[in-house]
Amino acid sequence: MLFSKLLLPTLKDAPQEAEVISHKLMLRAGMVRKVASGIYTWLPMGLKVLRKIENIVREEMDASGAQEVLMPMVQPKELWDETNRWEKMGPELLRIQDRHKRDFCLGPTHEEVITDLIRNNVKSYKELPLNIYQIQTKFRDEVRPRYGVMRGREFLMKDSYSFNIDEACLEETYLTMRNTYKKVLERMNLDYKIVSADSGAIGGDASEEFHVLAETGEDTIAVSDSSEYAINTELLLKDGEDISSLEGKPSPDGKGTIEIKKGIEVGHIFQLGKVYAEDMKANVLNNEGKASTLYMGCYGIGVSRLVAAAIEQNNDDKGIVWPHSIAPFDINIIAIGFEKDQKIAEASYNLYKELIEMGYDVLLDDRKDGFGTKIKDSELIGIPMNIIIGKQFLETEEIEFRTRSGDTSLSKISDSQTILDFFKDK
RNA sequence: CGGGGUAUAGCGCAGUCUGGUAGCGCACUCGCUUUGGGAGCGAGUGGUCGUAAGUUCGAAUCUUACUACCCCGACCA
Structure with a gap:
C-alpha cells in the first residue's frame, strides 16, 4: 500500500473523549472513528488489524475441528420467548419492530438461533459432537459503553456453540476450546491468565474467563504467585470484604499467596449443560434409540476487544508496538525525498514490489x-x-533497517536477504 | 438509572467571570525554499460558538429547557 493513497488520518493530539491509552492510540493512529457512543467505524488501518486477529481465531478454530457459519444479526422474538430471555435480558437487548409490527432484537449472542438450527437438522448421536462458530457483529445496549472499542455496544465477536451427547463429551470439547484459546492468545503474544469465573446471566455449570493483563483492565483477578491459578475476585470475596484484603492471603489452590491484578476479559468459555436444550427441546436419538437432550457449551472471544487489549499491553510513549502477528503492516519503507529524487523513488518502489512478492505486507511512505x-x-x-x-x-547505496524497538543496521540495497535476516532475529 | 464533568474550525485549546458581532497552534490549499527526528517564508480555505427559547440596542458570554459525549458505580466478549 502506498501511504499517500491510504485513508490514514493520524493525529498529534488525542481527542478529549479518549481516556485510556488504547482508545487514545486507536484514534491517533487513524484506526477507528466514533459514530455514536459505543459505535465505531473501522478505518483501513484498524480493519487490517481486526482482520489479522480474526484470521488467527479462524485458523485455530478450524484446526480444532469447529465449523464456521454465519447467523443473522436480527432475530425474532419467538425464539427468545422459548428460553424466556426476551423477558430476562432486560434493556440490554435492543428490540426493534419490522413494518408488520413484529418483534425482533439485535443479537447480543446466538444460543437461541444455533439451538434452533441444530434441533431442526441434527437427529442422531452419530452426528455429534458438533462445534459451530461464527465471527460476527453483536449488539448489546450496554448501560455504559466505555474506553472506545474495549466496551462498545456494537462489537465483533467469535462465538461458538458445541453440541454433545453427554457430559463427558462436553467436557472434552470444552478442553479443546480452552486449548484453542490459549493458542490464539499465544500467537498474539499476549500476557494472559485463565480465570475461574461466575457463569453469570448466560447460565450453566462451569466457566472460565481469559484475561489479558493490563493496568486499565476492568476486572480484578486474584492470581497465585507460584502457580497458574487465577480466580475472579468476585468469587473470593465475602460480604463487606475489601479487594485489597485478599492480597497476600494463601492461594485457594494451596500453592503460594494471592496477588491482585487487573485484567481485560477477552474470552469466556462455558459448559452450559442442558439448560438451553431443555427449554428449546433440542434432542437427538441416542444409541438406544431414545430421545436424549443435548449438552451444550458456548465459547466467546471478543475480536474487536482484542485489538484494544493488545494495544493496552503493547505501547510506549511514541505509540503502538504491535506484536508481529497482528501488525497492520510487516514493513514500512520510509523513502525520504520520494517526490524529488528519482533514484530514491525507483529504488524504494522496486524494493516495495520485491518484498510484496516475498509475501510481506508492505507500506511505502511515498x-x-x-x-x-x-x-x-x-x-x-x-x-x-x-x-x-x-x-x-x-x-553509498546503503539503506537502514530499524525495528520498532529501535534496533538498527545498515546494508547495501542489493542485498535484500540481509534485510530479512536482520528482521528475523527481532 | 444515581453522582461528577464537557460542548467554540478536522484535532488540541483561548475567549465566558466583567455582553460589543470569534481567535491561537496543528492540520488543509497554492507558490517558492526544504527533506536523517513532527521544516521555513508568503498568500489562502474552513466556524449559524451543541440545540431551542428568553433577557438585551446588542449574546460564544447572562437565564431556562433540552440533547450529545466523557468519567465514577451496578452489567458484560
Missing part, C-alpha cells in the same frame, strides 16, 4: 514529508520493521 514526520507516524501506528531509504542511499 509522501512529500520529511524524515521526522514519517518516522513519527510509523512509530505511532506501530509498524514492527522499517526500512529507511534516504541520504545514505544516495551516497
